[in-house]
Amino acid sequence: MEQQDTVGPVENAVGYVLKEAAVALRNAMDAVLRPLHLTVPQYACLELLGQRPGLSNADLARGAFVTRQSMNVVLHGLEGRGLVTRPATAPRGRELPAALTQAGRDHLHAASAAVRSIEKKMCAGLTPARQQALLDTLASCIRNLADNP
Template sequence: MSDARSAGDAEGAAGADDSDLARRLGYVLKQAQSALRSRMDGALRPLGLTVPQYACLELLASGPLTNAELARGAFVTAQSMNSVVTSLQERGLVAREDVAPSGRRRPAELTESGRALLAEADGSVRRIEAQMIEAIAGRDADRLVDDLSAIAEHLPSADQG
C-alpha cells in the first residue's frame, strides 16, 4: 500500500470519527472487513495464496464442489472462481476431471497437497480471528457472530430486491 493511499485512508477514517458515520453499522462493518482482508492478505501471501484461493480451499475441505457452489461460498463471480480453481489446479492443490461426468459440472476437490497447505493457511487465519476476538474481550463473541449471521440472512441480495 502506498504512503499516499495510507494517508488518505487515515484522513478518511479520522474524518468519519467527527460525524455519525463512525457509528453507522454498515460503515463499521466495512472497516472491520477491510482490516480483516488486509491482515489475511498479509498472512496468506507468503504461502502463495490469495483470500479467494484460501476460501476455495476451505470450502473444498468439506468435499467436492462445483465452480458455482464455490463462487457462492466465496462471494465471487463464477468467472472469478473459475480462474481461482484453475490456478489452484495448476499448482496441484485442487483436482477436477478433464471431462464432466455428466453435463458440464466438473466438481473440484482438494488434493493431499491442498489439504496440507490449507492446514498451514488455516492456522494463520485462526490466529487473526483470535486477535479479532481479543478486541472484544469480556464480550460475547458467539453472540456477535450470531447477530452478524442474522443480519446477513435478513437482508435479501441485490438481485432479490
C-alpha cells in the same frame, strides 16, 4: 428530511463500521496468506473444498463471494499448482466437481492455521459468549437484508 432519516456520523453507522472491520480483516488475511502464496479467494476455495469436497465452480464462487468467472481462474491456478484436481469430463451436466490433493490439504492446513490466528486476534477480549452473540447478531443482519432486498 429529518436528522433520524440520515446516516449521521459514519463512526456510528453500523454499515460503515462493518465495512471497516471487513477491510481490516481482509488486509490481515492478505498479510498472513501472502507468505503461503495464496490470495483470500484461493484460501476460501481451499477451505470450502476441505470442508465440502466435490463442490462445483458455481458453488465455490458463491461460497467465496466471487463471480463464476473469477472462481474459474482461481481453480485453474490451484490446479496448475497441484493443490486441486477436477475430472477432465463432467460426470453429470457441465459441473466439474473439485477436490483437494494431498498437497492441497497440506497447504490448507497451514493457511487455515494462519487465518485462525487472525480471527483470534480480531476477537481478543471477547468472551466465547460475546463471540457467539456477535455471530448471532451478524446472522440476524444477513437474514434481515435477505428478506428485504
